[in-house]
Amino acid sequence: MNEHEQYAEDLALYAIDALRGEDRAKLDQHLATCAACRLELEQLRGDTAALALSATGPRPPQRARQRLLEAVGREPRAASSKVREARSWWGWLGWAATAAVIVFAASLWRENAALRQTLASAGSQAAESAREVDELRRIAAPILAPEAQRVTLVSAKAPPQPQGKAFYLRDRGSLVFLANNMPALPPQKAYELWLIPVSGAPIPAGVFRPDAHGSASVVNPPLPANTEAKTFAITVENEAGSAAPTTPVLMVGAGE
Amino acid sequence: MAELYDRYSSVVYAVALRVLGDTGAAEDVLQEVFMQLWRNPSAFDAARGSLGSWLAVITRNRAIDFLRKRRPETDIEDVVLSVAPDLAGEAERSRAAEKVRGVMGTMTPAQRSALEMAYWEGMSHSEIADKTGEPLGTIKTRIRTGLIALRKAFQT
Numbered sequence: 320m321n322e323h324e325q326y327a328e329d330l331a332l333y334a335i336d337a338l339r340g341e342d343r344a345k346l347d348q349h350l351a352t353c354a355a356c357r358l359e360l361e362q363l364r365g366d367t368a369a370l371a372l373s374a375t376g377p378r379p380p381q382r383a384r385q386r387l388l389e390a391v392g393r394e395p396r397a398a399s400s401k402v403r404e405a406r407s408w409w410g411w412l413g414w415a416a417t418a419a420v421i422v423f424a425a426s427l428w429r430e431n432a433a434l435r436q437t438l439a440s441a442g443s444q445a446a447e448s449a450r451e452v453d454e455l456r457r458i459a460a461p462i463l464a465p466e467a468q469r470v471t472l473v474s475a476k477a478p479p480q481p482q483g484k485a486f487y488l489r490d491r492g493s494l495v496f497l498a499n500n501m502p503a504l505p506p507q508k509a510y511e512l513w514l515i516p517v518s519g520a521p522i523p524a525g526v527f528r529p530d531a532h533g534s535a536s537v538v539n540p541p542l543p544a545n546t547e548a549k550t551f552a553i554t555v556e557n558e559a560g561s562a563a564p565t566t567p568v569l570m571v572g573a574g575e
Numbered sequence: 576m577a578e579l580y581d582r583y584s585s586v587v588y589a590v591a592l593r594v595l596g597d598t599g600a601a602e603d604v605l606q607e608v609f610m611q612l613w614r615n616p617s618a619f620d621a622a623r624g625s626l627g628s629w630l631a632v633i634t635r636n637r638a639i640d641f642l643r644k645r646r647p648e649t650d651i652e653d654v655v656l657s658v659a660p661d662l663a664g665e666a667e668r669s670r671a672a673e674k675v676r677g678v679m680g681t682m683t684p685a686q687r688s689a690l691e692m693a694y695w696e697g698m699s700h701s702e703i704a705d706k707t708g709e710p711l712g713t714i715k716t717r718i719r720t721g722l723i724a725l726r727k728a729f730q731t
Binding site for chain 1: 577585586587589590598601610614627631639669676697716718722728729
């Protein structure tokens with residue numbers, strides 16, 4: 320018996336959309352990480368297609384064609400497909416994917432000025448890129464906008480703990496850092512984020528002061544090209560920032 | 576869309592009608608399936624299978640949802656299938672139907688009935704087990720081996 324045998328029969332039920340509830344959730348979890356079972360599911364669905372295609376009967380009435388074409392005429396494809404894609408996309412986004420979107424959006428923002436210049440002369444391709452930028456900006460806005468309401472959910476019994484998340488795309492040199500529950504600081508002091516490279520000294524990755532709610536963000540600080548990060552850390556420094564940490568590390572990446 | 580409709584509407588309608596047994600409801604499902612394709616054509620991944628087969632599977636699932644008055648559980652984008660023949664033409668479909676009937680004919684009546692109840696009536700394995708008085712595991716096995724038997728028939 321191979322390791323996937325235990326799922327074999329549930330996969331058949333899944334393929335005919337007959338697996339529900341807890342069993343389905345359990346199999347969904349397994350499918351997310353198991354390519355072999357995904358492949359078997361695709362094949363089982365192919366098998367069910369043969370069953371479906373064996374149905375024979377009269378043709379649909381002519382009015383059904385008319386009804387469909389009228390409905391299609393009333394509903395332009397571009398607008399509606401956009402909405403649908405956005406919704407299902409968000410449904411899929413976990414933290415990692417969200418991070419990729421944010422970092423990509425942020426790096427696009429940085430390139431936006433150049434892109435706008437290009438737009439003036441380039442044709443539809445650049446216009447499409449601009450639409451992508453707008454779309455990404457729209458998606459990232461609730462996460463990055465200063466006025467956005469941020470709520471971090473933690474165990475009801477635990478006091479709020481300072482928390483930071485860094486999203487870093489090395490090949491783009493793009494970094495987005497979001498923090499919550501950061502304690503307020505004395506005047507002239509600020510938090511400084513550090514990129515800790517695989518080898519060498521910590522690299523300054525932005526200075527920030529939390530708002531009244533303890534939230535803060537750093538978007539695309541200047542960083543040396545193509546630096547592999549071992550982790551990120553935070554210290555308290557003078558408001559202007561420091562070239563090297565001068566106080567003990569307050570927070571450090573736990574690794575994910 | 577008119578071209579796609581002309582090519583595939585008879586498949587979609589036949590599947591919906593087989594499940595629902597009611598021409599009005601089958602028309603509603605036909606409309607919904609083609610509108611979904613219109614709204615989101617990228618949901619179908621041409622690299623992984625044929626459009627006719629995909630539409631047949633989507634239609635069967637939607638018709639069962641309709642029959643059972645339940646909300647769709649599977650997004651059409653998540654329905655990916657492979658190694659399925661594209662049987663848009665009447666002649667190919669008729670040959671395939673014959674082949675399927677042949678395979679079903681080789682199954683024991685209990686197995687054929689389990690597969691048909693699950694596929695065309697949308698009954699869960701526990702409902703089938705209740706109805707037939709057989710263990711859950713037996714029903715699951717029957718459904719799976721039935722599908723595998725169909726696979727083998729289309730591989731040869």
